[in-house]
Amino acid sequence: MLTVAFSVHDLTSIRFAYSPLREVSTGVHALRTPAGRVLHLPWFKQVGARLGGELAPLLDLVTGGPYIPDFLCPVPTSPLPDLAGELAMLRATPHEIIRADLDRMADETPGSLTGRAMELYRDPAAGLDRLSAAIEAYWRLAMAPHWPRMRTLLEGDLLHRARRLAELGPAGVFADLHPAIRWEGRTLYLERRPAEWSRTLNGEGLLLAPSIFVWPDFLYRTDSPGQVAITYPVRAVATLWERGAAPAPGALAAVVGRSRALLLGELDAPASTTDLSRRTGLASASVSEQLTLLLSAGLVAKHRVGRSVLYVRTPRAQGLLDG
Incomplete structure (x- = not known):
């Protein structure tokens, strides 16, 4: 189990934002691991058979294993970021961070550091250009036709959570975030982490990011430097299709x-x-x-x-x- 303890300051530093690039990463992961994701079956049928070789720089990074490289899910700097801004952040990622995340991917899923992922490891500058082009191609194919509906659902969730925080505080926000997430006192408990681990926040705050494709699970970024982030299933995801x-x-x-x-x-x-x-x-x-x-x-x-x-x-x- 993972525990995240909050200081008094961090209780006032909870923020909400969705991320187009996060939806790209979790969408590819969902395509790789469709079992148990029946809600997205209409989208799988439309998109799955059309994924081609031009997407290899992206597909080789999201293999369906337990870890999605953190640099593919940057912490949004605004509540409503766009893909172009996030791709600029991606291309500016320091090369040592790229290699560290790919080392972790290889540790989590042995044998996964191959193909375009290995090319990115060896030459991050050229690899990031190829990756950005692949993400833009994937967006046109799989995301752009449905993005207006997805964005409405994500923006609605931001509005709902902000109101819950204002009316009920953190307890109201976390009450229905995910069955494996609970809030007691000033501590957040994430019950699906395989090992015991804890972190005390010291002013960096918490990002909560609703996601279309993370359902029915959730993602967390707690052991990396910087702001803790939890990606959780957007409300009313069953209405999307x-x-x-x-x-x-x-x-x-x-x-x-x-x-x-x-x-x-x-x-x-x-x-x-x-x-x-x-x-x-x-x-x-x-x-x-x-x-x-x-x-x-x-x-x-x-x-x-x-x-x-x-x-x-x-x-x-x-x-x-x-x-």
Whole structure:
């Protein structure tokens, strides 16, 4: 078991950010280890057969073993980073860090340091250029067509966690982060680490990063220098590949109308107008009109997160649904 103890300062230094490059790494890992990841089966079917040799510099680094090199999952410097900025960080990674992470990969999975991974080890400068090109190719193939929906889900999670932290403190944030993560006192316990290990934070804080593809597991970066990071499954990940409309709650529909009841039922997690239109089958203009009415009635609230406006149902609406 891993334990992470927090100082008083670190309790106020919990931050949230998603990472496109982290999604690239965990997505490749999911493709390598599809067993138990049935939620992503529609994506696997679309993407898996189209992975070609141009992606070797990336595929040879994410082999499906227990360790993804840390330099492939940089700590985001802002809550809403973009791929271009993270690739610039990747290309600037010191060569000694590249080699140290690859040494660890070889230790964790003997025989994995081959092919383009070995080329990167021998010549990091040239290898990072090839790796960046492979990541951009993978993004166009596997991520770009689905990124708007993924980004909405990730931004909604950031909004939810920030509200939980403000209202309930760290206990509220960690209560439903992952079944193997628990919070007691000022200590975080991660129960799936094979060996006993502990770390006391001394002002560096904690990064919590929601992820589409890490589900159903989680990742942690605790024994490297710098900020501790935990990558956990994004909320409502099961809705990502859904198609078609969900049934409206009958009694509530009779009072507020079918469309508005349908939208309230979908807003268990924050969502954008476009995402709600896709999930319910309603036209975007109709969704926007109904959300305006629900907003006026105090049944939904809206928040701007980056470039998106996300809607979420209010406690008043939750009371109606519960009733």
